Amino acid sequence: MKDFNSMGLSQHLKTQLGKLGFSEPTPIQAQAVPHAMDGRDVMGLAQTGTGKTMAFGLPLVAQMMSRGKPAPKTVRALVLAPTRELAKQISESLKALVEGTPMKVGLVVGGAGINAQINRLARGTDILVATPGRLIDLLDRRALTLDETRFLVLDEADHMLDMGFIHSLRKIAALLPQPRQTMLFSATMPKLMEELAQSYLSDPVKVQVSPPGKAADKIDQVVHFIAKAEKLNLLIELLDTHRDERALVFGRTKHGSEKIKRQLENAGFAAESIHGNKSQGQRDRALAAFKAGDTRVLVATDVAARGLDIPEVRHVYNFDLPNVPDNYVHRIGRTARAGADGAAIAFCAPDEMGELKAIQKVMGITIPVASGRAWEPMEAAKPKARRGGKPGGVAAKGKPGGGRRRRRRGPGKAAQKAA
Structure with missing residues (x-):
C-alpha cells in the first residue's frame, strides 16, 4: 500500500500521523499494517x-x-522491548498516537521506582510498554495481571534473546491468554527465534523488507587499521573535523566507554555517556542533552545500538568492534535515518581482525579502508628476523594512517567485561 488512506485507519490516526510528519508508509509499514x-x-x-x-x-x-x-490491574495490550531506552521511545510514540483519546499508555522499566509503577498499574492500563525483567518483578508482586491481554508485541526480539531474556519470555508466555493477536519484530532470525515464534505466534504472516546484515543504503562505511593505543588520538582528530554535528561513539565495555567520555571532555568536547553503570535518570538526561544538541558526542555501549531514533546523528564511530557481528549493523543504523546520509567509521586494532572479518561476512561486503592496511599474523607476512629479537605477535602489511606507529596487543576477549 502506497499511502495511509488505504489502510483503513481512523481519521484520528491519520491526523496524528500528519502531526508527526508521516506522509507515506515505509516498506515494513506498508507490508505489516494491512x-x-x-x-x-x-x-x-x-x-x-x-x-x-x-x-x-x-x-x-x-x-x-x-x-x-x-479493569484495575489489567493490561489490554503488552509491548515488550529489550532496553529501557527503546521502551521509553516506543511509549512516547504510542502516546502521540492516542493523544486526544481516553486511552492510557504505561511504561515500566528497571532503574525507576517500582512503587510508583505499582500505583499506576492499579488503575488498569490500555497499552503497557515494558522490559521483561521489570515486568516479571511486577507480576511476582501481583501488581498486574495479563488475564485480559489480547494484544502482544515483541520488538527487537533477537536482542532480547542476546540479552538472556529467553527464560523471562517463556514465563510471560505462559501467563498470556488465548485467543490474542501477536506481532513479533526482529532484525535477525537466529535459531532460538524459531522456538520463540512457536511459543508466541499462531499461523503468522511473515514480512521482510531487507535481508539480515544489510545496512541502510546511504551509510558511507570505512575502516581504519590502527594500533589500540592510538585510537583515541585518531578519534579526536576526526571528531574535530565536524564539531557541529552529532556523533555516536561505541565502546565495548562500560568502564572503557566512560574512560573515552572523560578523555573527550579533557580534549574540549561536550560529551556524555550511557551504559549499564548509569542510573536511568542519568541515561535519560544524557540522551536528552544529545537530542537537544547540547551534547555533540555520545559514548555508549550496545545499550544504545537498537531502536533509538535520533535523526540528526551524522557519524557513528565503532571505537571498539563488537563481539557480535549483527551488533555492528545495529550500531551504524543509528545514522542515515529517515532517508538522511550518514557515515560509519570503524577502528580495527590487531586483535580485532577476527571481529572485522565476521562483520564483513555477515554483511556480504568488504568495508573500504580509510587508512592503514589489514593486520595479519607475523608468520603470514614472513618478516625478516631483526637483530636482537625474534619475530612474533601481530603485524600490519603497511603503516596504519600513513605514519609509523607502535603495535601492541590489547586484552583478550576473556578479559573484557561485557557491557
Whole structure:
C-alpha cells in the first residue's frame, strides 16, 4: 500500500500521523499494517530505522480504540522491548498516537521506582510498554495481571534473546491468554527465534523488507587499521573535523566507554555517556542533552545500538568492534535515518581482525579502508628476523594512517567485561 488512506485507519490516526510528519508508509509499514489490521499474527524482519514502531503501533491502537476502559490491574495490550531506552521511545510514540483519546499508555522499566509503577498499574492500563525483567518483578508482586491481554508485541526480539531474556519470555508466555493477536519484530532470525515464534505466534504472516546484515543504503562505511593505543588520538582528530554535528561513539565495555567520555571532555568536547553503570535518570538526561544538541558526542555501549531514533546523528564511530557481528549493523543504523546520509567509521586494532572479518561476512561486503592496511599474523607476512629479537605477535602489511606507529596487543576477549 502506497499511502495511509488505504489502510483503513481512523481519521484520528491519520491526523496524528500528519502531526508527526508521516506522509507515506515505509516498506515494513506498508507490508505489516494491512495484515495486522485483519487480526493476523505478524512476524516482521527489518533493520532498525525502518519504521517498525508504527508498523505495530498503528494497527494496535486502531483495533483498541473501540474497546472499553480497562479493569484495575489489567493490561489490554503488552509491548515488550529489550532496553529501557527503546521502551521509553516506543511509549512516547504510542502516546502521540492516542493523544486526544481516553486511552492510557504505561511504561515500566528497571532503574525507576517500582512503587510508583505499582500505583499506576492499579488503575488498569490500555497499552503497557515494558522490559521483561521489570515486568516479571511486577507480576511476582501481583501488581498486574495479563488475564485480559489480547494484544502482544515483541520488538527487537533477537536482542532480547542476546540479552538472556529467553527464560523471562517463556514465563510471560505462559501467563498470556488465548485467543490474542501477536506481532513479533526482529532484525535477525537466529535459531532460538524459531522456538520463540512457536511459543508466541499462531499461523503468522511473515514480512521482510531487507535481508539480515544489510545496512541502510546511504551509510558511507570505512575502516581504519590502527594500533589500540592510538585510537583515541585518531578519534579526536576526526571528531574535530565536524564539531557541529552529532556523533555516536561505541565502546565495548562500560568502564572503557566512560574512560573515552572523560578523555573527550579533557580534549574540549561536550560529551556524555550511557551504559549499564548509569542510573536511568542519568541515561535519560544524557540522551536528552544529545537530542537537544547540547551534547555533540555520545559514548555508549550496545545499550544504545537498537531502536533509538535520533535523526540528526551524522557519524557513528565503532571505537571498539563488537563481539557480535549483527551488533555492528545495529550500531551504524543509528545514522542515515529517515532517508538522511550518514557515515560509519570503524577502528580495527590487531586483535580485532577476527571481529572485522565476521562483520564483513555477515554483511556480504568488504568495508573500504580509510587508512592503514589489514593486520595479519607475523608468520603470514614472513618478516625478516631483526637483530636482537625474534619475530612474533601481530603485524600490519603497511603503516596504519600513513605514519609509523607502535603495535601492541590489547586484552583478550576473556578479559573484557561485557557491557
